[in-house]
Amino acid sequence: MAAPQISMGRMLRRSLIHRRARSLSALIALTVSAAVATALLTLYADLDAKLHHEFRSFGANVVVTGAPSGEATAAATPDSTTVAEVLPLDALKKVRASVSSDAIVADFGYAVATTDRGTPVVVVGTDFDAVKKLDAWWQVDAWPEGEKDALLGQKAANFVADEHALRLTFAGKELVLHGAGRLRTGGDEDSRIYIPMETFTQWTGAGATAIEVQVPGGAAKVDSAIALMKQALPGMKVEPVRQLVEGESRIVDRTHALMYGAVLLIALTVGVSVLATMSASVLERRRDFALMKALGGSQGQMIGMFLLEAMVLAGAGVVAGYVVGSAAAFGISELNFHTATLPRVGVIPAVILLNAVIAAAAALFPARVLRGLQPAALLKGE
Template structure:
């Protein structure tokens, strides 16, 4: 029994010595295999790093478009000032806030829309309009800025909520009335149904949104509720649920289950566009990686075949000395996996550097290293090298010691 154990130990020792020897001895074919695997690992690492950061930055870009889900009263129109005629209890917003733990990354803001009449105080010159009927927006302006980070403050304070008696005006409205921070405007509620109240607000900032908000005025929610006699009422709740289309749909279903008496509607244009763009990027990434890995696998397979043919006499000697086919197969698979390990680690570093350069030169953004891609690139390269070795192993199994040693 001890003699058999001693023989097994010697065979294992010889196996590892041969493995180390195959890695230490320099061969052009081995170098070519490492270079091929290095190219594949580098490109895979670069694409994965680019996709990961592009996915994150695309999500941020789509988030700058604002809400992708609207919560409103049933029967009210879903979107912006179209929902002026329908109101719901402001307590619904507190319920939405309680769902943050279930819907990760949820951002929400309660909004009240009210048709008002705006005029300058004091009145402007003869070339300025005396008044206009506009939509006043009551909300937490800080929450709206978080919800729609694409809004720009072109004049006045750039941060913080609107204080009592202060307002922000859209850039088009400011141009028509020649308003700037420090000026005052008068808002009169109920312009379409008969006046119900008025209040003077001081302009503290001018905003540019690139949409209909450029013709609106923003005031604190509580003050617009008081101005219109709508204490405790809001028109809609604007929400942004981060993630892909499936995650947004799941969040919408959770909201619909939590608010059966309200209307929960995704803004399909934003959700569909986000899902389509990310799906296209993912498909392109998978196609490119598949093509690259197939080409690299063929190259490595040819290289490993050349290595087997070059070492056919060594294989013949090992078989003549008693090495079995499984043992020789295991030796070559270990050699291929070792080449894949070296190429995978080096390729990850090269790919991260290339991704940073591509991001800076083409997109003007700084991309960091995505560390979760390291084990993925590493294991994929090792697996690719091992699989590419299987065909040469078939060649190795057909080598006959007597024929090979005779040089035939």
């Protein structure tokens, strides 16, 4: 028993050391396989959370508004300044109770007022602390902090005479505000003036007319939250922002498929590379195998030695690939999501399995050549 083990060990060392070019080629290929698998599996573990986090910067994915049938209240004045239908006073509380604690909820009240230049303008009351999180994509040079501070859209700023002493009139009631900052979005927000909700309510006598919600998670979580909100607010309109919800689901699903496809493609490419290397190694060492067979070595011992060589290279590839792949995942995460993805020990078994399968397949296929070896003919040089 001892002699075959010594012979196998010597041949393994000879193959790895004296055939360095082929061993290095196979090792590099298996390292690449392990590195790619480690990077993708590490990123995959945080993929949903990171993508959902990125989508949160695009704003609300659910909007709650008053019933169109007139169940909600409305106000109108002779000078045509109006407020839209308002929600029940406890609507904001019920919405928050219907969603998870990490959801972002902001209420908005809309009214059409008149500026000191006699120009009608849409005035919006809101909670600026919530809007900062909900609409992180807004370009704001300075957020309002006081009760009399206002945020002016870049177009709305042209409607007022003095934005530092901004005078607005609604239903005969004048309100003097200080323009704290400018807002630029490229949309309807540029033509509006935003003020604190408390100030808006005291001035117009109306409350929120819409509630925007950012529900974290995919379409299933959004639909579940919508069902709860409809149950809590019967008669109110609770609608998803379809483009955002469906777009998020599609992108997440396609990213999953892309990562699976990338791992499979890399595995196949590496498999072909290792197969070519192992096949060439078998052809080069036919005399060695013939000598082993002539000295009494079994077919299983020869295939086992060849498989052991492949597994040693696969193991070394896993160690190097895990380090390289973890570093790559960290860099990709920082570059694209601005948050670090730390190495995950849990991906190691999957990486080991992948490399073992590649190495075994690449080793066993050319090892079939060993079955047809004729020791006498090969040792004679035929």
